[in-house]
Amino acid sequence: MTALTLAACSSGDGDSGAGTQNGPVTVKVWAWYPSFQKVVDLYNATHTDIKIEWTNAGAGQDEYTKLQTALKAGKGAPDVVMLEFQELPTYQLTKHLVDMGEYGANDLKSQYVDWAWKQVSQGDKVYAIPVDAGPMAMLYREDLFKQYGLTVPKTWDEYKQQAEKLKTASGGKAFITDFGGNDGGFMTGLTWQAGSKPYTYDTANPSTIGIAVNDEPAKKVMTYWEGMVASGLADTKAYGTTDFYNGLGSGKYVTYLAAGWGPGYLASVAKTTSGKWRAAPLPQWTAGANDQGDWGGSSFAVTDQAKNPEAATKVAMEVFGASNTAAWKIGIDEAYLFPTATPVLESDAFLKKKYDFFGGQTVNDVFVPAYKAIAPFSWSPFNSYNFNQLTTGINGAIEKKTSWTAALDTAQANVSQYATQQGFKAQ
Amino acid sequence: MTQVQTKPAAAPAAAGPPAPRFPRKREAATGWLFVTPFVVLLIAFLLLPMAYAFKLSLYRSTLIEGEHFALFENYTQAFQDPLVREGVLRVIVFGLVQTPVMIGLALLAALLIDHATSRFSRIFRLAAFVPYAVPVVIGTLMWGFLYSKDTGPLSAVLPLDFLSSSWVLASLGNVVTWQWAGYNMIVLYAALQGLPREVYESARIDGAGPVQIAWRIKTPMISSALVLATLFTILGTLQFFTEPLILQPLNPGSITQHYTPNVYAFNQAFSFQQYNYSAAISFLLGAVVFVGSYLFLFATRKRSAL
Numbered sequence: 001m002t003a004l005t006l007a008a009c010s011s012g013d014g015d016s017g018a019g020t021q022n023g024p025v026t027v028k029v030w031a032w033y034p035s036f037q038k039v040v041d042l043y044n045a046t047h048t049d050i051k052i053e054w055t056n057a058g059a060g061q062d063e064y065t066k067l068q069t070a071l072k073a074g075k076g077a078p079d080v081v082m083l084e085f086q087e088l089p090t091y092q093l094t095k096h097l098v099d100m101g102e103y104g105a106n107d108l109k110s111q112y113v114d115w116a117w118k119q120v121s122q123g124d125k126v127y128a129i130p131v132d133a134g135p136m137a138m139l140y141r142e143d144l145f146k147q148y149g150l151t152v153p154k155t156w157d158e159y160k161q162q163a164e165k166l167k168t169a170s171g172g173k174a175f176i177t178d179f180g181g182n183d184g185g186f187m188t189g190l191t192w193q194a195g196s197k198p199y200t201y202d203t204a205n206p207s208t209i210g211i212a213v214n215d216e217p218a219k220k221v222m223t224y225w226e227g228m229v230a231s232g233l234a235d236t237k238a239y240g241t242t243d244f245y246n247g248l249g250s251g252k253y254v255t256y257l258a259a260g261w262g263p264g265y266l267a268s269v270a271k272t273t274s275g276k277w278r279a280a281p282l283p284q285w286t287a288g289a290n291d292q293g294d295w296g297g298s299s300f301a302v303t304d305q306a307k308n309p310e311a312a313t314k315v316a317m318e319v320f321g322a323s324n325t326a327a328w329k330i331g332i333d334e335a336y337l338f339p340t341a342t343p344v345l346e347s348d349a350f351l352k353k354k355y356d357f358f359g360g361q362t363v364n365d366v367f368v369p370a371y372k373a374i375a376p377f378s379w380s381p382f383n384s385y386n387f388n389q390l391t392t393g394i395n396g397a398i399e400k401k402t403s404w405t406a407a408l409d410t411a412q413a414n415v416s417q418y419a420t421q422q423g424f425k426a427q
Numbered sequence: 428m429t430q431v432q433t434k435p436a437a438a439p440a441a442a443g444p445p446a447p448r449f450p451r452k453r454e455a456a457t458g459w460l461f462v463t464p465f466v467v468l469l470i471a472f473l474l475l476p477m478a479y480a481f482k483l484s485l486y487r488s489t490l491i492e493g494e495h496f497a498l499f500e501n502y503t504q505a506f507q508d509p510l511v512r513e514g515v516l517r518v519i520v521f522g523l524v525q526t527p528v529m530i531g532l533a534l535l536a537a538l539l540i541d542h543a544t545s546r547f548s549r550i551f552r553l554a555a556f557v558p559y560a561v562p563v564v565i566g567t568l569m570w571g572f573l574y575s576k577d578t579g580p581l582s583a584v585l586p587l588d589f590l591s592s593s594w595v596l597a598s599l600g601n602v603v604t605w606q607w608a609g610y611n612m613i614v615l616y617a618a619l620q621g622l623p624r625e626v627y628e629s630a631r632i633d634g635a636g637p638v639q640i641a642w643r644i645k646t647p648m649i650s651s652a653l654v655l656a657t658l659f660t661i662l663g664t665l666q667f668f669t670e671p672l673i674l675q676p677l678n679p680g681s682i683t684q685h686y687t688p689n690v691y692a693f694n695q696a697f698s699f700q701q702y703n704y705s706a707a708i709s710f711l712l713g714a715v716v717f718v719g720s721y722l723f724l725f726a727t728r729k730r731s732a733l
Contacts, residue, residue, distance in 0.1 A: 065697040182679045207491045243577040384698040395680030423491030
């Protein structure tokens, strides 16, 4: 079956569904990758059967709002859409995503590490093709570390000790980092590393969900950061704000707990500090361990409004596919994407790339092992609500100086209530 | 609508020509023709969406069980929802403080430039109106930068955290006042310009000073414009939306996702996929806006002539 459809696919669209029309099939794509126009131009130049029509419908929630509206309205959605991993169950549950397994997507399975493939699939059903991921690491200012006499911390305990040392050495002017309580992905990445499993959810059994937003690992992480903030060791500016960017550029923050896409992000918001940063593994809870979490990461999914799901699947598989080295050259050099496909990940172009921003360091030496060590993780099918509860709770705790773990308990109660209202059997 | 229809018919009769040029029926048809664009827009952009929202609000759809008819279940939930109550209360407090402050400022400015007729007053008039010409989103973003604790210039003058939970409502009030005071000033100023100048002269002969003229003569005479400006402000306050939504990312701890009823309804629909509940909140809000503006007009009917 798979082979047949694939054959139909690769023989052009001669006698497949869309073959009735003349000329190339147009596939509409929504995505917000930096420099994506070049990737689209490249695809269109090398394909005669399919033409991509690209729209930047906004990043993150902006795109999701538009997508939800279009899906609800029954028209106006693109054929292929960029979705972050944590959003996939939401669209899967409402049956708006095409099972690409029917069009040969399972053939790609071997090109991805286990946890990444599990993010996008359920058994033989494939709901998206992974593109990039966000393994976490600690980016730090080497010059400031020298200036203040700090050493690179390997555990969170050491991290705190360095923070205390920094506070004294800088006279309270510099912080070890900024804790962005407005970023659900960032906080989840940190609790993920500690082993938190906020949701137990399997789309094969869609009406049952296990909810443990306030489990022990999550509480451990939040108690740690509550202490950091209360003792004035970490700042609490919202991520993505002018004050935050300013802090990264001015040396107010000497480390930045970043995801795989972080180096590019940092290079664009703190240009003046180029060459002064270095990357080190994320501090560990247990000395010598290699526990990791993911923050962000995206994929291409095909919506149920796709007129030609076969052609759409082909685009989703190929546009940032493992063998599309030309596209990945753009993705790595210009868009700073962290590739999920193993062949790209292990290519010299990626692994041995020296970054001027990091003083010539090959930072992927840090990110790639982190990526491979990430434990499987499942998201809820109502992630906007989940992130909202997390950010509202933690931000409220920061603002009103109440207990962070109590905020997690409140989030747990609210999420459970929401799930029950939505008809889930919450456990 | 009735005015539009009857006036043209009455006018020729008053002028007293023996017979109207066109038969009455045709005049009525012409009248309808004139109001048609308005009626079409009213139906397409107000009545139909309202009817659709009302229909949506009577259903309930969940992620697992799909959609079912729920009658007033969403409304019951909205009445019991503490987050709705919190937003409503906040908007009321906001309106009670912000409306008098802004209308007072607008009135003061209008009276001042009405009194002074130098070249300076023209520049002042323009300067006060400019913020209204700046789109709300851009104006709010600009204030967001100004409010910034580390990099904003205001923090050098006033060592406050403008977006912290204790100050954020006042900071939002400042943005709204900045944006709309000039607009209201122009409305009031236009009304002042329409007053007969002889009245001031007789007041002056009677011994009234400029302050007395402004407060005892001018202000009461433009009361209908004042009522109108206040009404628009009340309507705007109840629907308070753009400013908190734009500033929210800067401090989500103080500007929550249920900060005002409108923001809450927006998030329910577009973040949490609760379209039905969102429709119920919106419809309730619409009803409150309608009743609120009617009550205000009723209370001020003697002064407003509206």
